[in-house]
Amino acid sequence: MQFRQDTLLRVFLLLVFSSLACSDTLHQIDVRDGDVQRLPCVLEKSTLKCHMSEANIESSQKTQLEVVPGQMVEVHLRSNSSKDSMQCFWEHRETSNLFLFKFFEKGMDDIYTVVCGNRKSVNVSVHIHSTETRPSVPELTTVRGKKYESARFRCVSEGNPKPTITWYENEKHRSQGRMEISRTEKGVAESKMSSLEYSRSNIKCCAKNSHGEECSYIYHYDLDTGREESEASEIWLRRGQSLSLRCKVTGKPAMPWYFNNDTKLTGLSEQSYEKQLEYYSIASVSQNNSGEYHCNSSHGQRKAVKVHVFENDFLKKLNLSKHITIQNKDRKGFCFRAEVPSHLKAKCQWVMPNGSIVPCEETQHLSAVSTFTLCDPEPGQYQILLRSGREFTTGNMSLCVTDLPKFQILHDLTHVTCMTKSNLPVHISWMTCPSNANYNDTSAWKETYTDSPKGTDSGQFCQKTIVVSRPLSDVNDHFVKCCWRNNNTDSHCSEQILVKISSVNYFFLVGACILAWILTSVLVLFLFIRKKKPGYETQIQMIQMVGPLDNDYIYIDFKDFKYNQKLEFPRENLELGKELGSGAFGMVVQATAYGISKPGVSMQVAVKMLKEKHQAVEKEALMSELKMLMYIGNHTNIVNLLGACTGTGPIYLIFQYCHYGDLLNYLKNNREHFYKSLTDAFNKDRFRSLYNNYQRKRNSSDVVQSGENPYMPMSPVNKEQESLLGSTDVNEDFFESGDEEDHQTLTYEDLLSFSYQVAKGMEFLSAKNCIHRDLAARNILVTRSRLVKIGDFGLARDIENDSNYVVRGNARLPVKWMAPESIFKGMYTMQSDVWAYGILLWEIFSLGVTPYPGIKVDNTFYAMIERGFKMERPYYASESVYKVMCHCWALEPQNRPCFSKLVAFMEYQLSEFEEQLYYNVEGQKKGDSVYQNTPVIPESQEIVKEDEHQSSVTDSPCGTETADSENNMETITYL
Template sequence: MHSSDAFWTSAFVLFLLQCGAQSSGSTERRPRCATDGSTMRCVLEEADVFSSDPVKLGGIEGQTVDVYTKCQQSNSERFECLCYQRINASMQPLQHFEREHTNGTHTVMCGNYSVTVDEPPQRRPSVPVIKAIAIRVRFAQLVCVSEGNPRPNIKWYNGKDPKESKEEKWNRAKSIVKSLPDPNVKCCASNVLGEECTAVYYHDLDTQVDDQKGQIFLTSGQSLLLQCKKESNKDPKLRWLLNNTAISGVTSLYFRDWMEYLSIESVNVTHSGEYICKSKSNHSVNTYVKVFDNDKIDVLQLNENSSILAQNKASFCFQALVFSHPKAQCHWITPNQSKIECEETHYHPYNSSFKLCNPDPGQYQLKLDTQEYSVIRNLSLCISDIPSINVSTNSSFITCKTQSSKPTALSWKICPSHLKNIDSEDWKEIPVALSEFPDSDQFCQKKITFDQPRSHKENHLIKCCITNVAGTHCSEQILLQTNSYTEYIVCLVVIISLFMIIFVLIVYIRVKKPVYQSQIQMIQMVGPNDNDYIYIDFREFKYDPKWEFPRENLELGKMLGSGAFGMVMQATAYGISKPGVSIQVAVKMLKEKHQAMEKEALMSELKMLTHIGNHENIVNLLGACTSTGPVYLIFQYCCNGDLLNYLKSNREHFHKYLTDAFNRDRFRGLYHNFQQKRNSSEFVESNDNSHMHITPETKEQENEALLSSSISSVSTIEEMLKCDSDLQEEELQSLTYDDLLSFSFQVAKGMEFLSAKNCIHRDLAARNVLVTLGRRVKIGDFGLARDIEHDSNYVVRGNVRLPVKWMAPESIFKGVYTMQSDVWAYGILLWEIFSLGVTPYPGITVNNTFYTMIESGYHMEQPYYAADSLYKVMCHCWSLDPVDRPCFSKLVAFMEKKLAALEERLYYNVGGYSYNDIIYQNPPVTPDATLEEELQSSPENSLEPKNSDESNTTEDLGSVRPQPGV
């Protein structure tokens, strides 16, 4: 860069230049600029370049802009710097910017600082503001102004030759013409987005004396220019009056034509009224002006519900008479949702006539739009034809069937069969009462069926008749003959049919499959007791279409689970998180052969999930596919499977001695788990570390461990993206006591969220909790895809299979499910977690003895890996009286306190490690062993006495009644 006064010129469309970082509340800086019309020269001072306030340079389209920047050298000499454009990370001289290449924004380098060029969005021209201005005595000009981006082009119609346009801003155009006595003058502004026009309202007292010109309609903010003209050798003293009040105007004389202008640049509703132009000879012409606050659309005439005969279809048209200001765009929307532009048959100022001819039967819509307002009207067309009538008979009834538009009358006609010459008077008519008939597949057509008991007294002829808008039509006559044995046969058939129906009902009730119902349910309390509640029925709730996801962007993969009602598939969703990004998801769907009520239940579950909302410890809904195909519910995909199998598969990696975990993973595993909780958990409070004695070597190891942690608190989308990557291979294999506490805490947080939403789960267990990266757990509902017939955890009780080992007594014996029954199940889940996946009540068969034990208050023994305080929490959850069980918010607080204390002790003892509260060790791995078998290890493997601090941590849960044991 030279030190001399060098500058560099760039020709481009410059709408907005901002230099430096923009912040809220910053003020604009204006550099020194000068222009000669075609070129603008601006100098950026050192203060402009180095300031954080924005610098704005305003230019005009097509204008050349010279930008000078001043920098400072080391020897304090000042010199001019050049501007460069950054293109693909390389520096190039700034060139002319073509609109299609800028994409609205580009960056220019001025010295070491960047300048951003922003192009405002395009917009169509504003409605031109037109007014009359007095240049000198008795001489006026008309001015027309409009704004838009790109800058509008102004054109006058009816022979007006505009003077040179004058631009006041980059987006503003202005045009001036002479005042002439020309009728039908209008000014129009146009750009690539459209055209807007404003007319001069012309009145001639020589031809319209004592005449009404008509009405003028305007919208608030538009301009009004009235022109009154009279030919005279002398001044006729023209003046304008509004509601008989004189208003000053602008007078102009062109030869012998005297003109009086009334200009209002921006009208409002107060300018509505009668405007009168008068001369001194009392000649006058008047017009009415109506100003609307907003755009106005009125449908004046419309044949909304039409019913015609089939032979008249070709000549039928929907017709509409519409008043609109400004003129509205019109479209017909057909029954198949296609859009047809309206055919305008007539247009009188502000009134338009539209029609649609030879339409097919069905529901239509008329859609009228202005820029600010829209109106939709519904129409329908019903076509009636001569119906085809079918008559059938059996031993008891005669049945008439047909398809027709809504009938006005139905009847049977009967005639004796012995008559040889039958006249119309011989037919006896039996009217049939009209009722509600079901719709057919064809629009407005009904499926009409009615019966007549059969008479066996004598032979006779019979036919049925129907009357609709097409007239009265009858079926072919049929002959009915008597049969002496008919009544007995009918009775026998009825009796046999009745027995068969009863038999089928009995078989159906016995083998009836239960219909699908979501395990998670939202309840509404209806009484003073906790047991007085109802399930909220979401069938009548509206589905929010914002959750709809394009079916074509979903690629199904392998099956993750299958049950009696449906399945869960792994899938890839393209663009569900953000455009251009694909993630792995889980898709919940019904099986191919399903009942309508099961689909309705799945849609109810979808509406309930959208109503509940998202939580980090719930398997959250991401979207759904509900139209043109089977219903898909799209959920987060948790790549580590369910918690039960996760605990079982990681038993051999569990460390009860923290030193083992340190030695195995060289600090990385344990710090990985704890640091992740420190970053992501809401409950860990900052502790005073003044009492911690950590050697420099230990501190260096700690820092190294913290820096090597690759997973911190991640959002839901990031979590799913990582499940798609190879980061699963980096998941640490060590499983420690704090992981079990973390699982317990996260499940409690998820259930606290559900209970706050008045939701009950009804099947809370480790098999229904999923594990994803970072050992984050999420509560799910897998009732649709769980094979309960082959799952030993679900026991037949009555006509259903229930997970009785996880159910509270009131749920087993009374069928009552509440938040407190979920607390009981949470206690069972804690037992599963701290036994590393052992089935609850090991060695106990579910039979009458088991139910008696539950009723009497039996509690399972303390699990092998649980501290005394945690076992006390389990016993609180298993209180027979639901009132004595803790709520989930207290359980969250307890687990939060335990995790915080454990982490504090870990950091306290990390230098020379000793940990007396909980002694860890590697137990023998027996995947399917019972609890008693796991406790038969050597004496040194038993739990040692717990610290007194830990035994007191249950005080937060409140008093608990002692529970008897069996």
């Protein structure tokens, strides 16, 4: 179907007026729930644990997190393939360190980076609620009771929602007993408890709401006993918190509490049966309250505690074991230990020797001091990362494991050598015994030489390899052993004893060694000559069938083909620029070519060349590639050859320069510009860009269907230009040299257009009996006007460091794009390129996601491919496009469609899209639903089902098809 110019203009104006008339409705659609994804979170104790999926990381949607002031947040990543989850990390902006948690307070609204597995990161927009809050740290004091009643513990906390109060004794929850609730103000919770309910140990009061929990203590000291483990020797508080102390003695009067030994404090005394209790409370401490508090009895018993009051959050390291050396026998059960006083409660993580990060295990928390341990560590360097609120500190530790030295004594024609390992400065002494003596007699051994070597790295932490040598003549006709002695006078000798070396067989050994050296050299040289060094070859190859079977073919060798001198371009007219890509064999650079299109006009080009140090066979391979490309010819959707420099100097192959780089990165970079709704695109101030895009595509697609050149200029082209570039490419360059704007609006039609253009280019190559062998989005280039071109970048791709290329046998291959027959049999045909085209379609309609996401290339992956595993439909693909992908992935090559059918299918999809667009716009009225940019294809016109597919391929071989527009419906049924 063809659109006339006036019809297109009518469509454009209708959409503009519709968007103005229905602005309220469109505004509501603009803020769909799908624009923002909120992280689901669950509060566990005082930490908010949030979960995200792998789809969240790869999505272009914004991720939002809502928290309250004082909130600690952890993020976990759920796997798509299992119920397991892994810990994510918050990235610290100043230090680039990674932390398992993040503490948020008022005013910290910002965008933060979260890193999950293999450095996958996502930006999270954090919003701090101003209306809801966590509970405040409870104010816990002791007050007098009513007449004839015991004292009362009073606990007050404020929060929104209003907190609930819970009482504990020695960290164990107790029933509320005679609890009194006397405060009814909004957001304020108050609870009182009789002191007789808790008279034997520490008391804890905790306030909790839906955003967290905070606790305060009454610290208990018993004068009748020695120092108990539960009795805090130091207390750390932040300014404004409460301090409550209690002293107990049985049958003896207790003395009041004292401050810094001399100041008597006024507290509260209470007697219960034979027990005497002294209380002292401060509702809100300041730094002046820092010091030592103690209580005494009249008989001299005394208990004391040091109180530290800090202005803000604090964090210290105490008793940090830094550098430890242990014997191997003591290694089992060894633990690193760190005691950390802090407020708020410290969070901790270990950085392991291999760089991984694991959370710390907290073994004890008492009086604001946390004890963290790491047990059974491997030898190596460790780091502990500690955080409390906004305070942050680190500490370094190391573990060295030693053992009795093990010796190895060797000798050659000239020297005797002793080797061992040690972690300390050592001395090596040589012990010798005459050959005519009894070496079992310890008195026959004498120390003859002593060395103090420095040693070299052994590859084992803190162990040095010690190597010492002596001339063989020094120990000839002697038994030899070596001994080790460190600075602590510890010593140990080798059990190995070197058999004496006699001068009688010395010359025999010399001759034998020389002969062995000669034989080894000859063998190495022979293997080196036979070993074929892998060299450069182009990915695109032309094949020639040599048998009745489809897999009987050979690669055509263009080495002896004649080079057409018309392609030669003056080297002095080429100005090389920046590097675009580099690999093991060569590179591609951007350049300016003067006069390559017409005299006096410069043009941006890409130049392919070998690296300076290259082999003669690689130069020959590049010349063969030049001749092959010359033989293949030019096409709009191929990165075409423009010229070459083959004279004196390096060989340059000059290609078209594509402005936007490869298609993979183009899709990734423009994800945020992809619009599911055409009206949505119009509503975002893109009237002119979308109109220009659509008009340009419409005009080009009309011309394509008519069989004409889509970018025919309005000026003549001389014969010299045609012979150099081909008329198609001159026209193309003319179009690109115009004053065209960079329109970034990306729609579903663009994805269809990319797919159609690649199919056209592959149809051209297959018609020339050419196979690509590495068809993927990274090897497709995008130039102006959204024109895509198939390229070959094997020379300039660093496959050693590209994760898409996996070691298979003795080569690195793009396994996720390869057909089964290519993976398992090393066979490449046009139909294996069809498989890769299906993978490319999946890349395009997922906007650049790596195929088989989350699946590692291993034996399990290969087994899945052999069983016929197919990826699920990508998010932006229609059902009909997905069916084409599945047909491309047929296990049997003959069951896959050929490129002429794929061209016809994509061409039909584009025309259906335009027809549907016209239908929706013409029929749209005020209040109608917004047109969604996914083509709706009548069921009768979709690709036939799987059972119909088999027979259609058998009945209609690819070689008999055409892609004429009038036969589109018939061609579609072949698929």
